[in-house]
Amino acid sequence: MSATTQLFSLAIVGFFGMEAFSWAFHKYVMHGPLWHIHKTHHQHSKSFFEWNDVFSLIFGGSAALAIYLGLASGNYALAGVGLGVTAYGMVYFVLHDVAIHNRIKSRFWSRLPLFGRIRRAHKIHHRYLAKQPSRSFGLLFVRKSVFESIEEKKS
Numbered sequence: 135m136s137a138t139t140q141l142f143s144l145a146i147v148g149f150f151g152m153e154a155f156s157w158a159f160h161k162y163v164m165h166g167p168l169w170h171i172h173k174t175h176h177q178h179s180k181s182f183f184e185w186n187d188v189f190s191l192i193f194g195g196s197a198a199l200a201i202y203l204g205l206a207s208g209n210y211a212l213a214g215v216g217l218g219v220t221a222y223g224m225v226y227f228v229l230h231d232v233a234i235h236n237r238i239k240s241r242f243w244s245r246l247p248l249f250g251r252i253r254r255a256h257k258i259h260h261r262y263l264a265k266q267p268s269r270s271f272g273l274l275f276v277r278k279s280v281f282e283s284i285e286e287k288k289s
Contacts (some may be wrong), residue, residue, distance in 0.1 A: 141214040148218020164189070194223055196250075 135143075160264075164172035175186035197219035204213025226247075 137210045141210045141217065144211050144214025145218040145221065148215035149222045150218075151215075152219050152222035157221075190223065190227075193219065197223065 160172075171185045171188060173186075174184040197216045200216030201213050201220065202216075203208060204216055
């Protein structure tokens with residue numbers, strides 16, 4: 135396998151692996167022992183920065199380090215995963231921070247119908263201002279059951 139193919143393949147693995155990792159980390163760590171940091175995201179703050187943003191800095195820094203160390207040592211697997219995590223972080227920023235939470239004002243992103251299901255699932259997640267109960271911990275993939283339980287309560 136060529137270095138380019140390995141880099142690209144593992145970037146895809148890193149991207150989708152990050153969605154799975156993010157779901158588990160969000161559910162079991164952010165809504166668990168690190169709730170005292172994550173709760174700043176569930177509170178309605180007028181501040182641009184939240185303590186919760188430290189998670190993005192840690193993940194972004196780790197991805198940058200993986201890319202650097204991977205390319206410097208010729209370990210294209212490490213660099214590829216770092217690139218995938220970076221791509222996921224960029225998509226996360228646009229979807230979550232810009233399109234859903236409007237932390238950077240933009241009417242363009244928030245009006246795209248593609249984001250409707252993701253935005254709706256995230257709004258369901260934010261109905262709960264406490265650590266528990268909560269639902270819908272991922273970003274890109276949303277189970278139908280998240281919406282079905284809400285629809286049942288409406289009728």
